[in-house]
Amino acid sequence: MKKTAGILLLCGILLLMLSVISCGTRRGEKKLEVFSWWTAGGEAEGLEALRKIFVAQNPNVEFINATVAGGAGSNAQAVLATRMQGGSPPDTFQVHAGRELIDSWVAAGAMEPLNFLFEKNNWMSVYPQGLIDIISYKGKIYSVPVNIHRSNVLWYNKAVFKKYNLKPPETLDDFFNVADTLANNGITPLALGDNGIWAATHLFENILLGALGPEKYQGLWTGKVRWDSADVRSALSAFVRVLDYINSDHAALSWDGAAQYVIDGKCAMTIMGDWAHGFFKAKGLKPGVDYGWIPSPGTKGSFNMLSDSFGLPKNAPHRDIAIKWLTVCGSREGQDAFNPIKGSIPARTDADRSLYDKYSLSAMNDFQSDIIVPSCTHGAAASQSWVTKIHDVMSIFVAERNVDKADNEFQELATRFIKK
Amino acid sequence: MIRSKRDQRIGFAIVIPGFILLGIFVYGFIGWTLAVSFSGWEGILPNWDFMGLKNFISLFHSERFRIDLLNTFFFSILFLGFCVVLGFTLAMLLDKITGGEAIFRNIFLFPLAISFVVTGVVWRWIFNPTVGINALIKNLFGINIAWGWFTETKSFLGFNYALIPVVIAAGWQLTGYVMAMVLAGIRAIPIEVIESASIDGAGEFRKMTDIIIPIIKPVLFASLIILGHISLKIFDLVYTMTGSGTAFVTDFPSMYMFETTFQGHFYAEGSGISIIMLLLVAVVIVPYLYSVLKKEKA
Numbered sequence: 013m014k015k016t017a018g019i020l021l022l023c024g025i026l027l028l029m030l031s032v033i034s035c036g037t038r039r040g041e042k043k044l045e046v047f048s049w050w051t052a053g054g055e056a057e058g059l060e061a062l063r064k065i066f067v068a069q070n071p072n073v074e075f076i077n078a079t080v081a082g083g084a085g086s087n088a089q090a091v092l093a094t095r096m097q098g099g100s101p102p103d104t105f106q107v108h109a110g111r112e113l114i115d116s117w118v119a120a121g122a123m124e125p126l127n128f129l130f131e132k133n134n135w136m137s138v139y140p141q142g143l144i145d146i147i148s149y150k151g152k153i154y155s156v157p158v159n160i161h162r163s164n165v166l167w168y169n170k171a172v173f174k175k176y177n178l179k180p181p182e183t184l185d186d187f188f189n190v191a192d193t194l195a196n197n198g199i200t201p202l203a204l205g206d207n208g209i210w211a212a213t214h215l216f217e218n219i220l221l222g223a224l225g226p227e228k229y230q231g232l233w234t235g236k237v238r239w240d241s242a243d244v245r246s247a248l249s250a251f252v253r254v255l256d257y258i259n260s261d262h263a264a265l266s267w268d269g270a271a272q273y274v275i276d277g278k279c280a281m282t283i284m285g286d287w288a289h290g291f292f293k294a295k296g297l298k299p300g301v302d303y304g305w306i307p308s309p310g311t312k313g314s315f316n317m318l319s320d321s322f323g324l325p326k327n328a329p330h331r332d333i334a335i336k337w338l339t340v341c342g343s344r345e346g347q348d349a350f351n352p353i354k355g356s357i358p359a360r361t362d363a364d365r366s367l368y369d370k371y372s373l374s375a376m377n378d379f380q381s382d383i384i385v386p387s388c389t390h391g392a393a394a395s396q397s398w399v400t401k402i403h404d405v406m407s408i409f410v411a412e413r414n415v416d417k418a419d420n421e422f423q424e425l426a427t428r429f430i431k432k
Numbered sequence: 433m434i435r436s437k438r439d440q441r442i443g444f445a446i447v448i449p450g451f452i453l454l455g456i457f458v459y460g461f462i463g464w465t466l467a468v469s470f471s472g473w474e475g476i477l478p479n480w481d482f483m484g485l486k487n488f489i490s491l492f493h494s495e496r497f498r499i500d501l502l503n504t505f506f507f508s509i510l511f512l513g514f515c516v517v518l519g520f521t522l523a524m525l526l527d528k529i530t531g532g533e534a535i536f537r538n539i540f541l542f543p544l545a546i547s548f549v550v551t552g553v554v555w556r557w558i559f560n561p562t563v564g565i566n567a568l569i570k571n572l573f574g575i576n577i578a579w580g581w582f583t584e585t586k587s588f589l590g591f592n593y594a595l596i597p598v599v600i601a602a603g604w605q606l607t608g609y610v611m612a613m614v615l616a617g618i619r620a621i622p623i624e625v626i627e628s629a630s631i632d633g634a635g636e637f638r639k640m641t642d643i644i645i646p647i648i649k650p651v652l653f654a655s656l657i658i659l660g661h662i663s664l665k666i667f668d669l670v671y672t673m674t675g676s677g678t679a680f681v682t683d684f685p686s687m688y689m690f691e692t693t694f695q696g697h698f699y700a701e702g703s704g705i706s707i708i709m710l711l712l713v714a715v716v717i718v719p720y721l722y723s724v725l726k727k728e729k730a
Contacts, residue, residue: 093476115475260561263583263585264561264583399696400692410679411679
């Protein structure tokens with residue numbers, strides 16, 4: 013009899029353990045789980061600034077900061093996919109506005125429309141229409157953008173440019189001239205850190221934008237412009253030429269390692285989104301004094317945009333609290349606390365300009381006057397599936413530099429993913 | 433001992449929960465993965481349209497997957513060779529020394545206690561082409577080495593040179609394991625056998641090839657199996673040390689599976705890769721299990 017009792021006890025303990033695992037969060041508790049990939053420098057501090065505002069307004073709520081490290085959110089998106097698939101979504105999660113939001117989550121019916129929130133807070137008038145378009149699907153809005161980043165920025169070391177009496181390159185031809193001068197003086201012209209291949213794709217999308225111009229570039233993502241056209245082919249050739257001017261250890265570095273090379277004067281320039289601005293500032297450099305910026309070669313007048321936003325998944329465990337969080341994210345106060353620290357510009361057009369530095373003000377001006385185009389690498393222009401396959405082609409292309417092969421493969425991908 | 437019916441029933445009851453859990457969480461999900469690999473599941477929503485072998489065919493047409501298989505092949509051979517040759521040599525040497533054996537044994541065994549993730553990060557710095565081993569040699573001897581180590585994109589007959597640092601790192605971690613196994617095997621050989629061979633005039637080399645190796649063969653075989661399945665499934669070490677690498681020079685099926693499934697949402701393709709990996713491991717493990725079973729019966 014004793015044995016049977018022991019076995020029953022064991023089974024009981026096992027069942028108890030299972031039930032403890034299964035009810036980690038219960039509805040009705042005052043909790044908020046915010047999922048993001050903001051772990052580094054200015055990003056984490058920006059999130060902290062948002063959290064402070066939220067906690068001040070909702071003092072009884074326990075704030076759970078669920079971040080997953082990894083450049084451009086690569087690891088976070090994997091964790092998120094698993095959680096969404098498993099039916100345990102976070103209360104709200106960071107997602108790139110655009111195809112990443114729409115194709116991955118909205119089209120699959122995993123998100124709640126947020127029109128009620130936009131109407132209640134009168135956000136329709138303060139968000140630019142172009143931005144509202146890219147977070148909408150079949151007439152409904154699905155996320156709250158907190159910031160705008162610019163992808164097509166060339167950052168340069170001012171001391172190096174002054175030493176060799178160079179002007180920041182406006183066109184690709186300028187770029188090659190400047191690069192030749194630098195190379196002849198023993199300085200690596202362009203820093204690239206493509207240990208995560210997305211940085212190479214990032215460089216390529218901006219060369220593509222420079223070579224094609226904004227209309228044709230946008231056409232690539234909608235099917236109006238073919239990838240196997242002469243324009244794209246010449247952009248690929250230009251990209252191959254640019255690769256001749258990069259640091260030899262690019263495959264061992266990440267983007268911030270490349271930015272560090274520019275700080276150190278080892279390299280003169282890098283083409284990276286304006287989170288590099290946050291990185292430079294965190295390193296104690298002065299914008300406009302130690303480092304300068306200019307739209308990447310040939311892209312003057314275009315604003316290659318990406319935006320971080322927060323959405324509301326269906327079946328969020330704490331829906332009411334999540335809506336309060338989204339309200340903070342969309343508020344002027346929240347965006348003005350978050351963006352000056354992160355180095356991005358607010359998604360709202362009514363920000364307090366006195367809070368922003370020289371670079372951000374120039375980006376805010378450009379955002380209002382330039383043609384806005386969506387970034388591919390950062391989820392605005394193409395679905396995650398398409399971007400993943402583009403990275404695969406890129407990885408081989410960077411080493412083989414076979415223009416024809418890459419071009420055909422890009423066209424195959426476009427045919428496969430646009431018809432859906 | 434004759435077991436009573438009641439004891440048998442209790443034994444059965446104890447095994448059942450574990451059996452059920454294993455059935456669901458291991459074999460059930462293998463079946464699930466197999467089913468997904470024949471489906472057309474792309475994106476977040478499942479799509480159970482039966483696609484037959486389409487996913488597998490497109491995988492073998494994918495340049496990345498072909499590179500991955502070649503990488504796995506070369507990596508496994510080099511990694512196993514590295515560990516067995518070095519581990520065996522170390523065990524032979526340790527067997528000979530009289531003092532301080534325990535110290536050396538522990539030194540060689542310690543890397544085994546470290547997680548692959550830590551090993552990966554450390555060796556990533558050592559083989560960094562700018563600040564790692566190249567800088568050390570330059571500072572010490574003034575020789576400039578322009579070798580990219582894990583960023584090298586050169587290859588020979590499909591073998592990517594970038595795999596060499598990965599082999600060294602993995603070998604560094606697991607050589608101690610082979611050494612410990614072999615050392616235990618050597619210690620189990622009756623001393624009389626070795627001594628009588630010496631009396632008959634056999635040299636050290638002869639003793640090694642004709643006595644020690646044949647006797648410890650099962651030990652070597654077992655460690656080959658263990659290392660083999662580690663190398664076929666390798667992920668964490670490579671993911672933290674090198675990533676996929678330019679032109680996938682250090683890419684493996686496991687990394688392709690992770691990226692395509694969880695970043696690209698190609699669930700069917702990812703399941704296909706998992707199934708192929710499972711088959712590769714089965715090719716190594718099943719003959720071993722079969723031979724063990726046969727011995728047990730005999």
